[in-house]
Amino acid sequence: MRCTDEEDERLKLIRRYVTPGRRYLKLGGVLIGMSGSDRAKFMRKLGQAAGEISPRELSLLLDGGWRERKTAAWLIAVAGRSEFRESLGELLLASEGPYTGQAYCVALTTFGTSADAAPLAAYLDRYLQRPDLYYDQTAALGALLLLDAKLGADHAGRFLTPNGLWQQWIDGPPSKDREAPDTYREFIGQLCAFADEAAKRCSTRRLGVTAAGS
Known part of the structure; x- marks a missing residue:
């Protein structure tokens, strides 16, 4: 069966942005x-x-498989393309595939506004009620805690009350790691620091090109 033009273009984008040096495996x-x-x-090439990459090309990758989506989310984070906030939030909440949720959390955190806390909180509201699912709850909580620290807010507090949703998820089967929540905040913070470092090599970021004007 002959590939469509869009599929052909996506394959070219994968070869250019996703698979060189197995980039998709190293983002995390x-x-x-x-x-x-x-x-x-690695940071120079990522930046x-x-x-x-253009917004249209990023959208094509976000419509692909987990490798493409993970890579696209990181490229969005590095370039600061906050126009993808809604798309990333929807993909995070849907949790349709593996290995991508952490990248969405990193991107939302790098945008750094209260609007970015909303999809993270929505994710936790849904998936902390499913102790049988071990998805990206730790990444989402770490991202929300990091945003709270940046914004002087307390979006994460309601999840961490005694016998709250976080504790219920941790206690429910199957068994889970019992790291302190701040451990996840520190981990997401390290990943965001990598995105910030790569952003120094990003031409559109350096030139102050906003997402709307790209």
């Missing part, structure tokens, strides 16, 4: 172990890619 916790020249090279 693997970054924390990077150092020296490897880290500098350059975020500056080169």
Whole structure:
């Protein structure tokens, strides 16, 4: 069956932005172990890619599989393209596939406004009531706590009350890690710091091109 023009274009985008150096596998916790020249090279190329890709191309990747969506979310975070806030929030809430939720949380956190807290809170409202599902609850809570720290807000507080939704999710089967919530905030903070570092190599970010004007 012949691919459509859109599918052909998406394949080209995957080869250009997603698979080089297995980028899609390194966007996440693997970054924390990077150092020296490897880290500098990865950050430079990530920032350059975020500056080169267009909003339309990002949308095509977000319509793809988990590798494309994960990479697109990171490129959005690095370029600060907050016009994708609603799309990322919808994808996070839908949780249609693996390995992507953390990237959506990172992107929303890098935007850094109270509007970005809303989809994170909506996600926690839905998925903390499902202790049988171990999805991206820890990433969402860490992101919300980090946003609260930046904004001087308390969006996460209601989830952390004694016997609140967070505790109910932790206590419910299957067994889960019992790290302190601040551990997840610190982890998301490290990932956001990587996005900020790569943003220094992003041409559109440096030039102050807003999402609406890109």
